[in-house]
Amino acid sequence: MSVFDGLKFRKVSSPIHNLDPRIKFVYVICIFVAAIMFKSIIPLAALFVMQLPFVFVAKVQKQWLRSMRGAAFLAAFIFIINIVTRFFSAGYVFTAFDIEEATAMTLRFIVLVESFSVFFLTTSPDHLGLALEQSKVPFEFAFAFTTAVRFVPVLAEEAQTIMDAQKARGLELEKGNLMKRIRNYIPVLIPLIVSAIRRSLELAEAMESRAWGACKKRTNLYALKLHRGDYILLALIIVILVAASYFFVFVSIPTVASFFGL
Amino acid sequence: MALIEIKNLSYTYPGASNPSIHDVSLKIEKGEFVLITGPSGCGKTTLCRCFNGLVPHFYQGEIKGEVTVSGINVLEKHTYDMAKHVGLVFQNPENQLFALSIEKDVAFGLENLGASREEMRKKVDWTLKQTGIYDIRERSPHEISGGQQQRVAIASVLAMEPDIIVLDEPTSFLDPLSAEKIFEVIYRLNKEQGITVILVEHRLDLTAKYTDHLIVMDKGAIRLEGDPRDILSNEETRLIGVGIPKATLLYQMLKKEGFNLGDKTPLSSDELADQLLEAYGQR
Numbered sequence: 275m276s277v278f279d280g281l282k283f284r285k286v287s288s289p290i291h292n293l294d295p296r297i298k299f300v301y302v303i304c305i306f307v308a309a310i311m312f313k314s315i316i317p318l319a320a321l322f323v324m325q326l327p328f329v330f331v332a333k334v335q336k337q338w339l340r341s342m343r344g345a346a347f348l349a350a351f352i353f354i355i356n357i358v359t360r361f362f363s364a365g366y367v368f369t370a371f372d373i374e375e376a377t378a379m380t381l382r383f384i385v386l387v388e389s390f391s392v393f394f395l396t397t398s399p400d401h402l403g404l405a406l407e408q409s410k411v412p413f414e415f416a417f418a419f420t421t422a423v424r425f426v427p428v429l430a431e432e433a434q435t436i437m438d439a440q441k442a443r444g445l446e447l448e449k450g451n452l453m454k455r456i457r458n459y460i461p462v463l464i465p466l467i468v469s470a471i472r473r474s475l476e477l478a479e480a481m482e483s484r485a486w487g488a489c490k491k492r493t494n495l496y497a498l499k500l501h502r503g504d505y506i507l508l509a510l511i512i513v514i515l516v517a518a519s520y521f522f523v524f525v526s527i528p529t530v531a532s533f534f535g536l
Numbered sequence: 537m538a539l540i541e542i543k544n545l546s547y548t549y550p551g552a553s554n555p556s557i558h559d560v561s562l563k564i565e566k567g568e569f570v571l572i573t574g575p576s577g578c579g580k581t582t583l584c585r586c587f588n589g590l591v592p593h594f595y596q597g598e599i600k601g602e603v604t605v606s607g608i609n610v611l612e613k614h615t616y617d618m619a620k621h622v623g624l625v626f627q628n629p630e631n632q633l634f635a636l637s638i639e640k641d642v643a644f645g646l647e648n649l650g651a652s653r654e655e656m657r658k659k660v661d662w663t664l665k666q667t668g669i670y671d672i673r674e675r676s677p678h679e680i681s682g683g684q685q686q687r688v689a690i691a692s693v694l695a696m697e698p699d700i701i702v703l704d705e706p707t708s709f710l711d712p713l714s715a716e717k718i719f720e721v722i723y724r725l726n727k728e729q730g731i732t733v734i735l736v737e738h739r740l741d742l743t744a745k746y747t748d749h750l751i752v753m754d755k756g757a758i759r760l761e762g763d764p765r766d767i768l769s770n771e772e773t774r775l776i777g778v779g780i781p782k783a784t785l786l787y788q789m790l791k792k793e794g795f796n797l798g799d800k801t802p803l804s805s806d807e808l809a810d811q812l813l814e815a816y817g818q819r
């Protein structure tokens with residue numbers, strides 16, 4: 275079942291994992307805003323580097339590298355599109371500045387992906403569910419989220435079992451043209467859907483039996499409280515926003531090319 | 537008044553042509569350990585659903601008769617009102633756990649009831665210890681065994697401190713050893729906490745020894761009810777298709793062959809062994 279292991283979440287503890295997910299989310303938004311403010315390499319590179327400590331403190335380098343590698347293809351695509359459009363729109367000429375701007379655009383994308391991946395790599399779903407429960411989101415949504423996380427690996431495993439069972443009866447999944455292949459999956463999908471419906475009924479029954487809907491004001495076993503780390507992160511967010519605004523308004527940011535006298 | 541009183545209950549699922557429960561009357565006293573058995577499809581699960589109002593509130597359908605639990609008319613109350621009185625544990629442990637940690641699952645009912653955080657903490661910890669899963673309370677459901685999952689399911693209804701726990705074939709997904717552990721947990725809750733237990737089981741080999749009130753169902757009705765020692769030595773019980781414990785069968789065979797093992801029908805191998813030792817132990 276190694277394919278599905280990635281779907282199962284595991285509780286990890288680190289100073290970053292223990293941060294309040296709400297504050298972390300504000301941080302992601304802040305990086306987003308800052309990344310969109312700037313169009314040149316230096317501030318974007320700074321934003322990129324600034325998030326590396328998070329990765330290392332949370333000890334998620336491996337997963338982080340994997341997600342960045344996943345984004346690399348798209349980044350390369352963005353870079354090429356940028357270069358090509360500039361090349362044509364500028365009348366078939368190519369300047370160092372064009373390359374720099376294209377790089378900056380790519381870097382901006384990478385920063386966005388990076389901040390998102392840091393958020394999701396260091397926030398366990400139960401923490402996220404808790405944050406949803408304790409923000410203004412209706413409990414039904416938070417509950418739907420956690421149950422989805424809970425049952426995705428279960429359903430994935432079941433899909434695998436059904437596929438194996440149907441293959442054992444002679445179903446060939448990887449045969450024929452595209453339409454045929456899609457049709458091949460029907461004998462897998464139908465039992466999967468039927469079983470998912472049965473599961474959801476049993477789930478509903480269990481929820482009813484545990485007083486679901488008994489009380490308008492539901493309580494919660496856990497309370498999300500802000501700790502020292504959260505305040506530090508909050509301070510960091512403010513510093514980033516202030517600094518970004520300051521540079522954006524008052525400082526004309528030098529290009530990398532200008533260092534080389536180009 | 538008995539803790540549970542059912543009078544002339546008949547129930548038909550929506551769209552079904554025949555009633556799944558037919559004219560059932562039943563009395564269960566406080567503190568009893570009741571065992572319900574019977575062939576597949578005889579209506580055991582349906583009867584369990586009547587105890588907390590899933591039938592008819594969740595399943596709709598047509599119901600006749602009276603169901604009174606802890607002095608409450610179940611037909612007039614919501615299932616969530618009954619949750620404080622009756623805890624239902626179902627067959628498949630996997631589909632009863634929906635939180636991402638054991639502890640959160642156990643607290644789910646209390647959260648719904650709006651209990652305060654301190655109260656919840658106390659009850660959840662107590663329940664986790666009662667069911668022997670305190671050490672794994674922070675794990676997620678897929679990190680624990682089926683037996684542990686079922687204990688979590690028991691804990692999650694136990695946390696609401698019900699008078700009655702109803703378990704519908706709680707061990708059919710488990711190996712015999714895990715099953716035995718579950719039965720021991722239930723038995724202890726019954727003896728030490730005085731919680732009334734209603735257990736639906738096919739495996740009488742493992743469970744007959746715990747009960748003093750056995751109910752045999754067939755085709756939606758109660759066919760036999762009473763002392764398990766009488767019922768399990770009854771020929772009719774075997775014909776309905778109840779799995780008589782091996783020890784009881786062996787006792788009957790030996791008795792027919794003229795061995796004198798006393799009048800008490802044994803319900804477990806331990807009891808039979810004792811009787812054999814008593815009768816033939818001293819040479």
Ligand SMILES: Nc1ncnc2c1ncn2[C@@H]1O[C@H](COP(=O)(O)OP(=O)(O)OP(=O)(O)O)[C@@H](O)[C@H]1O
Nearest residue numbers: 549550552556575576577578579580581582583595
């Ligand atoms: N949700 C439902 N809708 C319609 N009919 C149902 C439903 N659940 C059960 N039945 C029918 O009611 C009858 C009794 O079923 P029930 O599940 O109570 O039996 P059971 O004794 O629990 O069997 P088993 O030992 O297999 O669990 C069966 O004939 C079944 O087909």
Ligand SMILES: [Mg+2]
Nearest residue numbers: 580581582704
């Ligand atoms: Mg059943």
